[in-house]
Amino acid sequence: xxxxxxxxxxxxxxxxxxxxxxxxxxxxxxxxxxxxxxxxxxxxxxxxxxxxxxxxxxxxxxxxxxxxxxxxxxxxxxxxxxxxxxxxxxxxxxxxxxxxxxxxxxxxxxxxxxxxxxxxxxxxxxxxx
Numbered sequence: 001x002x003x004x005x006x007x008x009x010x011x012x013x014x015x016x017x018x019x020x021x022x023x024x025x026x027x028x029x030x031x032x033x034x035x036x037x038x039x040x041x042x043x044x045x046x047x048x049x050x051x052x053x054x055x056x057x058x059x060x061x062x063x064x065x066x067x068x069x070x071x072x073x074x075x076x077x078x079x080x081x082x083x084x085x086x087x088x089x090x091x092x093x094x095x096x097x098x099x100x101x102x103x104x105x106x107x108x109x110x111x112x113x114x115x116x117x118x119x120x121x122x123x124x125x126x127x128x129x
Contacts, residue, residue, distance in 0.1 A: 007105060014041035014102035018095060021049045041102045044110045047117035048091050048098075059084045 013032040016024040018041065028042035063077035094110040101108050109117070 010035040010037045011103060011105050013038040014105075015099060017042040017045040018099040018102055021045050021095070025049070037102070037105060037107050040107045040109065041098060043117045043121050044098060045095070047120060048095065048110055050120070052088060052091055055084050055087050 010032060013028040013035070014037050017028045017038070018024065020027070022045075025042040025046040028038045029046075032038040033042070059080055063080060066073040066077045066080075069076075091110075098108075098110055
């Protein structure tokens with residue numbers, strides 16, 4: 001396989017990780033996980049999807065407890081939901097940036113999800129660049 005074809009296939013797997021955030025990342029790791037470009041982008045998209053899902057889960061648990069406090073509890077729960085939405089907007093912007101970088105073949109990490117990815121995958125190849 002030539003270098004250009006390998007580069008095109010790794011860019012395709014890296015972009016697939018962003019097109020199908022969780023499933024595409026898992027497919028990219030399973031099929032082309034040895035390629036650094038595919039591995040970085042697949043791990044980042046899995047980390048971002050897990051961070052967003054985890055933030056909704058934590059918000060749901062905390063807001064349920066806050067809802068039991070009369071008057072101020074629901075107000076705080078709504079305020080916390082605005083933080084979850086802000087995180088979602090931030091991850092959406094990073095998702096768009098990551099997709100563009102994956103299509104260009106650049107290995108760059110997403111700022112917020114990088115910490116989660118390093119802990120999840122414990123891989124020295126995922127570093128802040």
